Amino acid sequence: MKTFCKFLLFITLITLYQCKEEKKTTIIKKKKLDTETSSVPEKKIVKAWDSLNRHNTEAFLTEFGKQNPETKVLIKTDFGNIKLRLYKDTPIHRANFIFLTKIKYFNTTVFYRVAKNFVIQGGNSDEMYTQKERNKYGNYLLKPEFRKNRRHKYGALAAAREWKRNPNKLSSPFEFYMVQKKSGAYHLDNEHTVFGEVISGFRTLEKISKVRVGVDEWPVDDVKMTIEILD
Template identity: 80%
Template structure:
């Protein structure tokens, strides 16, 4: 379900109006949100639904894992946000997140881009000081 959701949002170009909004050094790079009009309209159109967790032993939080973000507090069922995601940017992984967040894909190329993003200046809240806009596409 997580993978299908990500593909659907990619095909309607939802992510192309969002940005990387969290860069936690040597941990994760998180994106999928913005205040852009199109983004807000899409969230309203489809509703702010949540996705049930899909934990599989072969999908772990290794370096380059693509996973669904979720509300941490007041979310005992570990329901995922359909709109926000993160990539693990720690060469040792982030295995403490296994069975906490659903991994639904992985980065297979572009690690140099992840490295470049990881070096941007961020505030104390881990938000980049300059916007990092996203373009996501599916390659056949």
């Protein structure tokens, strides 16, 4: 009887040990299964040039401005060249102009408005590429950067904007104008953001101001442009 009891105890211990090992093995397998089946979502790689949109405008251009500090650009036309200096104290507008210049947006645009003895306005065209680029970035807008020392003097570079349904005076990122009136256009101060000025090429400005235009002030013959970074 004593031997039989020892035998039963031995069988019980073996059974308990096997159950414990099976449980341990099951847990280990489960952890391994979790590791194998759980998938880490792949990070979507977005090209920096393509990531600007109407939801991240200020953040994108702030960072872009830090990495692209250039302040001088050259507008080339059939009438001559115009050299511009962009202001550092209007950082979002400056960065935006540099951005559009670097992606060559302006190179398919024209001076589409010549208001004689007032302003010369450009940055748009009828070409499909121009419209495609505008749509690509969602027709984002820029908050105004009015500065007391940045006024609409002769040669001032400023951002165009919609006047209707635009109480916050948000700028168009694509369209700009230069004041051609020699006495300035100071009534536009605090209405449009002045973010640069002409530093050479005033003669070119005057030549463009004399082109023949239609009733909508659009030149009869397109005044094409290309813009490049100087420094």
